[in-house]
Amino acid sequence: MGALKVALVGLGVAAQVVYLPLLARRRDIFQVSAVCDLDGAHAETLGRELGVRSYDRAMAMLEAGGFDALIVLTPGSHGPLVKAALACGCWVLCEKPLAYSRAELHGIPGDARLMVGYVKQYDPATQRLLSALGEAGGARAVRRLDATVLHPSEESQLLFARARVSRPASERLAPYLEADDEAIIQALGTVPERLRRLYSQVLLGDVRHELSVMRLLVGSPATVDHVSVWPDDVFPPSVEVSGRLPDPAYGRYGLCWHHLPDYPVYRETIAVHHDHGSLELCFPTHYLLNAPTSLTVLSRAGTAERTAAYRDLSEAYERQLVAFHRFVTQDEPPLTGLDGALKDIITAQRIIRRHAEQTGLSVGGECGE
Incomplete structure (x- = not known):
């Protein structure tokens, strides 16, 4: 298959210093298709520089689609967002911690399309x-x-x-x-x-x-x-x-x-x-x-x-x-x-x-x- 289309949610330090530079380095296997951050102006600036769509709501980005996988880089617990992304059919690479409680992960199957990033x-x-x-x-x-x-x-x-x-x-x-x-x-x-x-x-x-x-x-x-x-x-x-x-x-x-x-x-x-x-x-x-x-x-x-x-x-x-x-x-x-x-x-x-x-x-x- 061609380059994997990915979207990023959470455009803080990890995204800017680590993930975006490496995704650019590996254009042979990845293509950034969309970015999202609660700070809409910040997302728009980075999206414009990357030449991709930008969003200030993760659910809006998931509903719009156009990508195969989601990289989750937001602070705090990621449980609800990961469940929503998996329900939309996305593959997910989620930075740790996946969640703060076990209850947040109820309903996620053991064979889910989920990878947790422990670098x-x-x-x-x-x-x-x-x-x-x-x-x-x-x-x-x-x-x-x-x-x-x-x-x-x-x-x-x-x-x-x-x-x-x-x-x-x-x-x-x-x-x-x-x-x-x-x-x-x-x-x-x-x-x-x-x-x-x-x-x-x-x-x-x-x-x-x-x-x-x-x-x-x-x-x-x-x-x-x-x-x-x-x-x-x-x-x-x-x-x-x-x-x-x-x-x-x-x-x-x-x-x-x-x-x-x-x-x-x-x-x-x-x-x-x-x-x-x-x-x-x-x-x-x-x-x-x-x-x-x-x-x-x-x-x-x-x-x-x-x-x-x-x-x-x-x-x-x-x-x-x-x-x-x-x-x-x-x-x-x-x-x-x-x-x-x-x-x-x-x-x-x-x-x-x-x-x-x-x-x-x-x-x-x-x-x-």
Whole structure:
């Protein structure tokens, strides 16, 4: 088939800095046909520059059609929009989180035309680690998985970019914020604002990256044994989570996420220690295209310690887009679909429940089931 006709909804930083440049780079397999943003003037400006139709309502764009697939880049929960797009017959690539509650996803079949964008799963270094881990014995050989994120402000990570800001009117934005609030209540019940934001902004907004890599390598956590959140007077706070890896692994994991506004540079490391050595990923900020993730492999050769380092310049987001194209044109399953996204929502809810138990808070909704 020819180039896949795609529409984009949500024209913020991710669209301008990542997706639109890569879609332009891959005109051999993609053709942007329409764009949408709640800020109609912003959408019109980008649409005019791209030479495509622009909309300020996603449903109007879906009803007009003229494209095969939808890329969802809006903030907040994506559940209702994804369901509407699937009902219209679109293939969907949705940025995470797919939803804030499990209830939002009721009615979506497991074989839906849905791919959830977890770009670090498609990083060439992650894929190489997965292969090396398989050679070492797979998940069963893992003794420990550690993930640490040092997260400076978004502004400092985007100093190189010149993205234009979407400024939708408050009355246009209000229904979506209300729907997000309802979804969080479905997930957690009525809880303090700080707990709501910890769940939606930190766990499903950022820690989901580490959960997705863990899920790819060894599976979702079997237990959430301990959660620490500190300091009490700062948001976003630091978060530490630990527990047991799933069977057949017999190891444990630790996740540490720190928001440090003035930290020099974004840094994320994921280390896997197994019976025969260690594998460590070091990710740069995901806003920089073709900035390689490094993989360091520590092993033994006879009586000597051997260290090998790998850096691949192929772009993870581009690899993800190519995988989406294969999903649509060749029915090749994505690394994360509905099932994987649901597992991450459940893990985030288990983290909140454990944190609530340790701090004397009460949670309800899906989290309290």
